[in-house]
Amino acid sequence: MKTDPPTQTSPTPTDLSRTELDAVARRMAEAGTPPDGPLRAVLITGGRSNLTYTLTDATSRWILRMPPRAGRTPSAHDVAREFRVTSGLWGSAVPVARPVVLCEDESLLGGAFTVVDFVDGLSVQSxxxxxxxxxxxxxxxxxxxxxxxxxxxxxxxxxxxxxxxxxxxxxxxxxxxxxxxxxxxxxxxxxxxxxxxxxxxxxxxxxxxxxxxxxxxxxxxxxxxxxxxxxxxxxxxxxxxxxxxxxxxxxxxxxxxxxxxxxxxxxxxxxxxxxxxxxxxxxxxxxxxxxxxxxxxxxxxxxxxxxxxxxxxxxxxxxxxxxxxxxxxxxxxxxxxxxxxxxxxxxxxxxxxxx
The missing domain is CATH 3.90.1200.10 (Aminoglycoside phosphotransferase (APH), C-terminal lobe)
Incomplete structure (x- = not known):
């Protein structure tokens, strides 16, 4: 389990740079989902768990997941694992967000990252x-x-x-x-x-x-x-x-x-x-x-x-x-x-x- 309870509270500004967001957009385009314009990102969860961002091109929304930029262990925060299992389940009776792209080139954001479709819904945490x-x-x-x-x-x-x-x-x-x-x-x-x-x-x-x-x-x-x-x-x-x-x-x-x-x-x-x-x-x-x-x-x-x-x-x-x-x-x-x-x-x- 994650020791931080997931939250979707007031967002904080993202620390992803314009260069990094443009690199994400290129990978999305290569995967067949090109954004309609420049991407903006807002961090919605952080801490000891994977970082989760909302991405938007002002028309559509996606979710980007990546490991923390510092303090992570080699085997933890496996976003690639998440992507592979949800790719296998996509289209099955198990509802998952549509996978868009997995990028394991750590030179772009400092770690592997995934992008999936944004699922508009409710979160019951507390x-x-x-x-x-x-x-x-x-x-x-x-x-x-x-x-x-x-x-x-x-x-x-x-x-x-x-x-x-x-x-x-x-x-x-x-x-x-x-x-x-x-x-x-x-x-x-x-x-x-x-x-x-x-x-x-x-x-x-x-x-x-x-x-x-x-x-x-x-x-x-x-x-x-x-x-x-x-x-x-x-x-x-x-x-x-x-x-x-x-x-x-x-x-x-x-x-x-x-x-x-x-x-x-x-x-x-x-x-x-x-x-x-x-x-x-x-x-x-x-x-x-x-x-x-x-x-x-x-x-x-x-x-x-x-x-x-x-x-x-x-x-x-x-x-x-x-x-x-x-x-x-x-x-x-x-x-x-x-x-x-x-x-x-x-x-x-x-x-x-x-x-």
Missing amino acids: RDDLAALDDSQLSHLMDSLTRTLAALHRVDHVAAGLGRFGRPDAYAQRQLRRWSGQWELVAPEDREVRAAAAELARRLTVAVPEQVSTGIVHGDYRIDNTILTHGRLPEVAAVVDWELSTIGDPVADVAMMCAYRDEALDLILGAPSAWTDDRLPDVPALAAAYEAAGGVPLDHWDFHLALAYYKIGTIAAGIEHRRRAGVGSGPGFATAGHAVPRLMAAGLALGPLDG
Whole structure:
């Protein structure tokens, strides 16, 4: 997940120069989408996540995504990954913004960048955003959210040109190994928290199930990573923020979506989020709605849900680790550490994980 909650608040002036914007326009023209005039750009999200700009030629609008200009790691901020998966999904039952161009020539903007069509819609990020929806609107929206995730997991990733997008097998083993290694780097000093995490990791290790299903995994699917249609009954107009996507076990994708319903997410984001609101279905209801929408059977559900709590707990510990090291500030940094024991406890509360 991104540790900065995405925002679309008052825009700030872009730091893209005229020379850089002209280079973007040339790449768009080469890709078959020439702007009608000089491009202007406004930064709408920034910080630790990818930078997101609105581009306009005074007639049409697009979205440009690129890594931060400084302080990024080689494997993070993979806008090319986002572009490839959405290119594979374009035209499918999964709504995404139309891909326009991927440029991996870092000499133009200081990093790779992508341009996709602008999707005009609503963004529901906060508890206040959700409060604007009445019960019938919210019910319709939740139905659309679960149907969209189920549709994603039904996509034949090989037929979509994503056969090499990620290793399809042993997803749970690889995730557990990756996040256990990350935990060792960021674990807090609190002995009780470390003991709880160690016990949860032990239980997960001995209970890793055989992978039954394989498909495209979004990795961070929640209401705040979608754009919604305008109108009386909002639906998903586009799924966004695909930087964690891969090929893996769809059950793990559903589990992450459900684990993020825990109020610990508010501590990680540093604000009351829409996704933790008690007006939304609880975890059992959300999982059942996904299966009813035609998603994959949720085999070994308790294991995948416990692994999701472990992963999110490690993410929260990483934010707290950066705070202690004095290399991070902003929403969530002062509170994320409090989410760690809650999340590890939630994983342990699931009991035996081999069912």
